[in-house]
Amino acid sequence: MxxxxxxxxxxxxxxxxxxxxxxxxxxxxxxxxxxxxxxxxxxxxxxxxxxxxxxxxxxxxxxxxxxxxxxxxxxxxxxxPEAEIATLCAYMRQRGRLTENPAAHIQHMQKTLMEMTLRLHHVVSDIIGATGMRIIRAIVSGEYDPEILSTFRDTRCHSSLDTIKAALVGNDCHARAASQVAQQLC
Known part of the structure; x- marks a missing residue:
């Protein structure tokens, strides 16, 4: 610079x-x-x-x-284009990438969770559903306590609180590093 x-x-x-x-x-x-x-x-x-x-x-x-x-x-x-238009184009391009191939982005999220040694995708049928996204957003915000994360379970989720809590016990060191990657995905 x-x-x-x-x-x-x-x-x-x-x-x-x-x-x-x-x-x-x-x-x-x-x-x-x-x-x-x-x-x-x-x-x-x-x-x-x-x-x-x-x-x-x-x-x-x-x-x-x-x-x-x-x-x-x-x-x-x-x-x-002007700066405002270029920014809008960048947002639209990123949105297009996310909507054109959502399965690949979901796989990236699952891989990141696995790197964090979290098995959320084994106990929640859809990680981009209500329960999965609430938990992922909490992790991205810096919350790693399985007790707290399991409370984000939606009432329609078939897995119990204890099952979700057990799946969210991971390696804290990996969790902090991988959450930085997860921020790019959400």
Whole structure:
């Protein structure tokens, strides 16, 4: 982070007024945001468009070629939505992933529970049902006491409190580490 700020200050010392960057993967995101944060208008260039302009075609050559093309106005910037729209797109993309293949995400939750040495999925027919989700949310919130966790049992659950409590006796050390992973799943 500090290096990106130092680079922006170095750019300013040379009178740089705008920056062009090639969009490869997601590596450009922190660098571009840093430049914009320091007041540099940034043009994000799709590699496919940049390759249409005749000239150098190597990574080292691109380092000198991109600024020159940008200076002459020969690069077309990629569409980048406003910050609020980009955030909404990220939420929608994540929601799409979760709804397209829910079975895989449930399996991730079951695996995390197994890593925590909790056998909830053996005593609750559906871990994303009322009882399962109440218990998982309590674990994510930091509750590990089987006595307390078993009280989250829904009245319609067929397993008794004692059965659920026995399934929730796990390795506390693993539980704390794995709950961080579980937070990403819920």
């Amino acid at each position: 500090q290096d990106r700020h130092a680079l922006a200050a170095w750019f300013k010392s040379f009178g740089v007024t705008s920056v062009a960057m090639e969009s490869t993967g997601v590596y450009w995101v922190p660098a571009l945001k840093s430049r914009e944060g320091h007041g540099f208008p940034a043009v994000l260039v799709n590699q496919r468009y940049e390759k249409n302009v005749p000239g150098r075609k190597t990574q080292v050559g691109d380092a000198g070629w991109l600024p020159q093309l940008h200076f002459y106005g020969l690069l077309r910037g990629s569409f980048r």
